[in-house]
Amino acid sequence: MSDPVMKPLMGDASKAISPWRDLWWRFCEDRVALFAFGVVVLLVLMALFAPLISPQNPYDLSGLSLRDARRPPGFVGSGGYTHLLGTDAQGRDLLSAILYGLRVSLQIGITAGAVALVIGTSIGIAAAYARGFVETILMRIVDLQLSFPPILLALVLVALLGQGQAQLVTALVAAQYAYFARTAFGAASAERSKDYVEAAAATPLSARRIVFRHILPNAMPALIVVATVQIAYAIALEATLSFLGLGLPVTEPSLGMLISNGVKYMMSGRTWISVYPGIMLIILIVAINMVGDHLRDILNPRLDK
Amino acid sequence: MSAPILEVSDLKTHFFTRAGVVKAVDGVSFSVGAGEIVGLVGESGSGKSVTGFSLMGLVDPPGRIVSGSVKLDGEELIGLSWNQFRALRGSRIAMVFQDPMATLNPVLTIGTQMRLAISAHDKTSNRAADARAAEVLTRVGIPEAQSRLGAYPHEFSGGMRQRVAIAIALLHGSQVLIADEPTTALDVSIQAQILTEMRDLAAETGTALVWISHDLATVSTLASRLLVMYAGRIVEQGPVATVLRDPRHPYTAGLLRSLPATAKPGQDLFQIPGTTPSLLDPPPGCPFRPRCQHASEMCVTDPALEMSGNRGLRCFHPLRETVNA
Amino acid sequence: MSGFIIQRLLQAIVVMAVMSVIVFAGIYSIGNPLEILIPPEATQDVRERTIARFGLDRPVVEQYFYYIRNLLQGDLGRSYIYNEPVLHLISGRLPATIELVLVSVLGALFIGVPLGMLAGYRPDALSSRIIMAVSILGFSVPTFWVGLILILTFAVELGWLPSGGRGDTAELFGTSWSFLTLNGWSHLVLPAINLALFKLAIMIRLARAGTREVMLGDTVKFARAAGLSEWTIMTRHVLKLISIPIVTVFGLELGSTLAFAVVTETIFSWPGVGKLIIDSIKNLDRPVMMAYLMLTAGLFVTINLVVDLVYALLDPRLRRGGAA
Numbered sequence: 001m002s003d004p005v006m007k008p009l010m011g012d013a014s015k016a017i018s019p020w021r022d023l024w025w026r027f028c029e030d031r032v033a034l035f036a037f038g039v040v041v042l043l044v045l046m047a048l049f050a051p052l053i054s055p056q057n058p059y060d061l062s063g064l065s066l067r068d069a070r071r072p073p074g075f076v077g078s079g080g081y082t083h084l085l086g087t088d089a090q091g092r093d094l095l096s097a098i099l100y101g102l103r104v105s106l107q108i109g110i111t112a113g114a115v116a117l118v119i120g121t122s123i124g125i126a127a128a129y130a131r132g133f134v135e136t137i138l139m140r141i142v143d144l145q146l147s148f149p150p151i152l153l154a155l156v157l158v159a160l161l162g163q164g165q166a167q168l169v170t171a172l173v174a175a176q177y178a179y180f181a182r183t184a185f186g187a188a189s190a191e192r193s194k195d196y197v198e199a200a201a202a203t204p205l206s207a208r209r210i211v212f213r214h215i216l217p218n219a220m221p222a223l224i225v226v227a228t229v230q231i232a233y234a235i236a237l238e239a240t241l242s243f244l245g246l247g248l249p250v251t252e253p254s255l256g257m258l259i260s261n262g263v264k265y266m267m268s269g270r271t272w273i274s275v276y277p278g279i280m281l282i283i284l285i286v287a288i289n290m291v292g293d294h295l296r297d298i299l300n301p302r303l304d305k
Numbered sequence: 306m307s308a309p310i311l312e313v314s315d316l317k318t319h320f321f322t323r324a325g326v327v328k329a330v331d332g333v334s335f336s337v338g339a340g341e342i343v344g345l346v347g348e349s350g351s352g353k354s355v356t357g358f359s360l361m362g363l364v365d366p367p368g369r370i371v372s373g374s375v376k377l378d379g380e381e382l383i384g385l386s387w388n389q390f391r392a393l394r395g396s397r398i399a400m401v402f403q404d405p406m407a408t409l410n411p412v413l414t415i416g417t418q419m420r421l422a423i424s425a426h427d428k429t430s431n432r433a434a435d436a437r438a439a440e441v442l443t444r445v446g447i448p449e450a451q452s453r454l455g456a457y458p459h460e461f462s463g464g465m466r467q468r469v470a471i472a473i474a475l476l477h478g479s480q481v482l483i484a485d486e487p488t489t490a491l492d493v494s495i496q497a498q499i500l501t502e503m504r505d506l507a508a509e510t511g512t513a514l515v516w517i518s519h520d521l522a523t524v525s526t527l528a529s530r531l532l533v534m535y536a537g538r539i540v541e542q543g544p545v546a547t548v549l550r551d552p553r554h555p556y557t558a559g560l561l562r563s564l565p566a567t568a569k570p571g572q573d574l575f576q577i578p579g580t581t582p583s584l585l586d587p588p589p590g591c592p593f594r595p596r597c598q599h600a601s602e603m604c605v606t607d608p609a610l611e612m613s614g615n616r617g618l619r620c621f622h623p624l625r626e627t628v629n630a
Numbered sequence: 631m632s633g634f635i636i637q638r639l640l641q642a643i644v645v646m647a648v649m650s651v652i653v654f655a656g657i658y659s660i661g662n663p664l665e666i667l668i669p670p671e672a673t674q675d676v677r678e679r680t681i682a683r684f685g686l687d688r689p690v691v692e693q694y695f696y697y698i699r700n701l702l703q704g705d706l707g708r709s710y711i712y713n714e715p716v717l718h719l720i721s722g723r724l725p726a727t728i729e730l731v732l733v734s735v736l737g738a739l740f741i742g743v744p745l746g747m748l749a750g751y752r753p754d755a756l757s758s759r760i761i762m763a764v765s766i767l768g769f770s771v772p773t774f775w776v777g778l779i780l781i782l783t784f785a786v787e788l789g790w791l792p793s794g795g796r797g798d799t800a801e802l803f804g805t806s807w808s809f810l811t812l813n814g815w816s817h818l819v820l821p822a823i824n825l826a827l828f829k830l831a832i833m834i835r836l837a838r839a840g841t842r843e844v845m846l847g848d849t850v851k852f853a854r855a856a857g858l859s860e861w862t863i864m865t866r867h868v869l870k871l872i873s874i875p876i877v878t879v880f881g882l883e884l885g886s887t888l889a890f891a892v893v894t895e896t897i898f899s900w901p902g903v904g905k906l907i908i909d910s911i912k913n914l915d916r917p918v919m920m921a922y923l924m925l926t927a928g929l930f931v932t933i934n935l936v937v938d939l940v941y942a943l944l945d946p947r948l949r950r951g952g953a954a
Binding site: 361363365391392393394395396399400401402404407408409410411412413417421422425426457459470473474476477 | 846847848849851852853854855856857858859862866867870871874944945946947
Binding site for chain 3: 146236243281
C-alpha cells in the first residue's frame with residue numbers, strides 16, 4: 001500500500017501492520033497462488049512420509065516379480081494389493097515408485113537450492129561489502145558463469161564427476177549459485193551505498209553485525225523469490241539429466257529417471273509408466289513456480305498499487 | 306466574467322482499495338475563465354494532483370470519478386467514452402507533469418515524440434509536422450529548434466526538457482492547460498524563468514492555466530485566483546491578493562503563517578499542529594477540525610461551500626482579522 | 631563508439647582464452663581415452679603406437695598448446711568414436727541445429743512479446759491470466775516432458791505429424807535446409823514448438839513485466855494526456871522502452887536455447903549437434919566434447935558482444951556521454 005499518489009493520501013494508516021503479517025495477507029489475496037502453496041505443502045508432506053504411506057517399498061528387490069511388470073492401473077498384483085497406478089518395467093508398484101521418486105527429486109532440489117543459496121549469497125554479499133578489487137574479480141566470475149547455460153554446465157560436470165547424489169548436487173549448485181550471487185550482490189550493493197552503512201563501516205562495529213542486521217534482511221525478499229524459482233529449476237534440471245541418463249544411478253530413481261524408463265513403452269500404448277511420474281513432476285514444479293511468481297509480484301516495490 | 310471555459314461542479318474521485326475507500330477528491334467545485342490563470346494549492350495528500358488527473362480523465366484504477374460534472378467550454382466531459390475524451394486530450398485540454406525526464410520518452414527523439422503528438426489529432430506529412438513542431442519549440446524558447454528535433458531528452462537541460470513538454474502540450478492550441486507542479490523538479494533559477502514564460506505564453510495564446518502546486522509563494526506570483534485545497538476539498542477560493550491579505554479559512558491562515566517568508570527572524574518557524582489526515586474512510590465533518598483552534602461542535606457536520614461575491618469558503622468559523630504581513 | 635567495440639572484442643578474446651584453458655583442463659581429466667581407442671586385448675605395441683599417435687604421453691601443457699595451434703589452423707582433431715575429423719562431424723550437423731534453433735527463437739520472440747504486452751496492458755483481465763498461466767507451464771515443465779507429450783499427442787494418437795527425424799531438404803547457399811520444403815516443415819514443427827516453449831514463456835513474462843511497469847509510469851500518462859491512441863502508445867512508446875531488457879535477455883537465453891536443443895534433438899532424433907554432444911559425453915569422446923564446448927563458448931562470447939552493441943543502439947543514453 002505504498003505508491004506516490006496513494007501513500008500521502010492515507011497518512012498514518014499505512015504503517016499499522018507488521019511486515020510479515022502484511023506479506024501473508026497479500027499473498028493470500030491471490031487464491032490461485034494460495035492453492036499452489038497448499039499443493040506444495042501437501043507434496044512435501046507426501047515425500048516426507050513416503051515410507052509410511054506407500055503401499056510397497058520399491059527398493060526392496062525381493063518383493064518384485066517380473067510377472068507383475070508393465071501392468072495397467074488397477075491391476076491386482078502378486079503381492080495381493082491393487083496397483084493403483086499400474087506397475088513399471090521391473091514390476092514395481094508405480095504409485096510407490098512415484099512417491100519415493102518425489103522424495104528423491106525434492107531432496108535433491110532443496111539441497112541444491114539451499115547450498116547454492118548459502119554459497120551464492122555469501123559471495124554476493126562479500127563482494128558488495130568488500131568492494132574494490134575483490135568485488136570486481138568475484139562479480140566477473142559470477143557474470144561469466146551467468147552467461148553460460150546451466151544445463152550445459154551441469155552436463156559437463158556430471159560427466160566429469162560421475163554419477164551419484166553428491167556429485168549431482170555439486171553440479172546443480174555450481175550451475176545455480178551465480179543467480180543467488182548476482183541477486184545478493186545487487187541488494188547488498190544498494191544497501192551498502194546507503195549513508196548509514198557507510199557510517200557504520202567506519203566505526204569499529206564488526207562487519208558481521210552490519211551484514212547480518214542490515215544488509216541481509218534487505219536482501220531477503222529478492223533472495224526468497226530467487227530461491228523458490230531456483231529450487232523448481234534444480235528439480236527440473238535433475239529430471240532432465242536423469243532422463244538423459246546422466247543423473248542419478250538407477251537404484252534410486254528420481255521422477256526423471258522413472259519417466260526415462262518408461263519412454264520405450266510409450267509408443268506401444270503403455271503410457272502410464274512415463275505419464276504418471278511426469279504428471280507428478282509437473283505438478284511439483286508448476287506449484288513451486290506459481291508460489292515464487294506470486295511472491296515476486298508482491299515483493300516488487302515498483303508494482304505496488 | 307464571460308462564460309467560463311472550464312466549469313467543475315462537485316467533483317468526486319474515489320479510490321477503491323483493499324484497505325477501504327480513499328476519498329481523494331470529495332466535492333470540488335470551481336470554474337476557470339478563458340485565459341485565466343488559477344492556482345490550485347495544497348499539501349501533498351490534499352488531492353490536488355488527482356483533481357488534475359480527473360479533469361483529464363486519466364484516473365487509473367482502482368480510482369474512479371464517482372460523481373460530479375466537468376464542463377469544457379460547455380461540453381460535459383464526465384461520461385464521455387475513452388475515444389471521445391481522447392479526441393479532446395492534447396487538442397482542447399492538455400497537461401504537463403512534474404518531472405520532464407520521466408514524462409518524455411528517453412529512447413525517442415523529441416522530434417518523433419512531437420510527431421506522435423501531432424498525428425494524434427491531425428493527419429499531416431512528416432515535413433509539415435516537423436515544421437509545426439519547430440515553430441512551437443521556438444515559441445517556448447528553444448533555440449535552433451529545427452536542428453534539435455533529432456535530439457534525445459537527455460541531451461537537454463532540465464529547464465529545456467520541461468519547455469519541450471510544454472511545447473507538446475500546446476501543439477494543438479488547447480483552451481485549458483493543467484500544470485501539475487511543473488517547476489518543482491527544476492533548479493530555483495530556472496523556476497522563475499519558466500514561471501514567467503508560461504504566464505506570457507498563456508496570455509499570448511489565450512490558454513487558461515490551472516497551476517497545481519504546494520508552493521504558495523510561487524503560485525501567487527503567477528495566478529489571478531487561488532484555490533486552497535485540503536483533504537480532497539477546496540476550503541477557500543478567491544482572488545490572490547485578497548486571499549493572501551485576508552484569509553478566511555484557518556487552514557489558509559496557517560499555511561501563510563508557516564511560510565518562511567512571513568517568519569520573523571529569530572523566531573521558530575510556525576507549523577500547523579497535527580498531521581495531514583488520512584483520506585481513507587475519513588470521519589464525518591470538517592476535515593480540518595482536529596487541527597483547528599476555532600473548532601466547535603458545529604464542525605462535526607460538513608461545512609458546505611459558500612460563495613460571497615468572488616470568494617468561496619468552507620467553514621463555520623471564518624476568520625475576521627487579517628494576518629499580520 | 632569504436633573504442634567501445636575494440637574494448638569488447640579484446641575482452642572477448644581474453645574470455646575465449648580462459649575458457650579454452652578451463653575446458654581443456656576439465657576434459658583432460660576425464661576418463662582414459664585409451665580405453666575408448668583400443669580394445670582391451672590390444673598388444674603393448676599397439677598401445678604405445680596409439681599413445682604416440684595421439685600425443686597422450688606428452689605433458690598437459692604441451693598437449694594444450696598443440697591443440698590450440700591446431701585449432702587456429704582449423705583442425706579440431708579426430709573423433710575417437712567416429713574416427714572422422716571433428717570439424718567435419720560438427721559442420722555436417724550444424725545446419726540442422728541452427729535451423730531448429732532459429733525457427734524456435736524467432737517464433738518465441740514474435741509470438742511471445744505481443745502476448746506479453748497484451749498481458750501487461752490489462753493485467754487483471756481473463757486473457758492476461760490465461761496467458762500468464764500458460765507461460766508458467768511453458769517455463770516450468772521440463773523440455774523433455776513437453777517433447778514426449780507432443781510426440782504422444784500429435785504423432786502417436788493423432789498421427790498428424792511425424793515423430794522424429796528431419797524432413798526433406800533443399801539446397802541454399804551450398805547447404806541443405808529443411809525449412810525450404812513442406813515436408814521439412816512437418817518435421818520441424820514439433821521440435822521447434824518444444825524448444826520454443828521455454829523461451830516463449832520467458833518472453834511473455836518479460837514483456838508483461840516491462841509493460842506493466844511502463845504503463846504505470848509518467849511517459850504513458852503524458853502520452854495519453856497528449857491524446858495518443860492506446861495502440862500508438864503501445865507500439866511506439868512502450869515497445870521501444872521494453873525492447874532493451876528484452877533484447878538483453880533474448881541474447882542471454884539464446885545460449886540456453888542452444889543448450890536445450892540438446893534435449894529436444896535427443897527426443898525427436900533430430901540429426902543436429904546436440905545429439906552428437908550427448909553421445910560424446912556418454913562415450914567420453916574428448917575431441918568432440920572439447921570442440922563443442924569451444925564452439926559454444928565462442929558463440930556465447932559473440933552473442934554477448936552483439937547484445938552489447940544492440941543495447942547501445944537501442945538506448946541512446948549509452949551512445950555518447952549524454953548532456954546534463
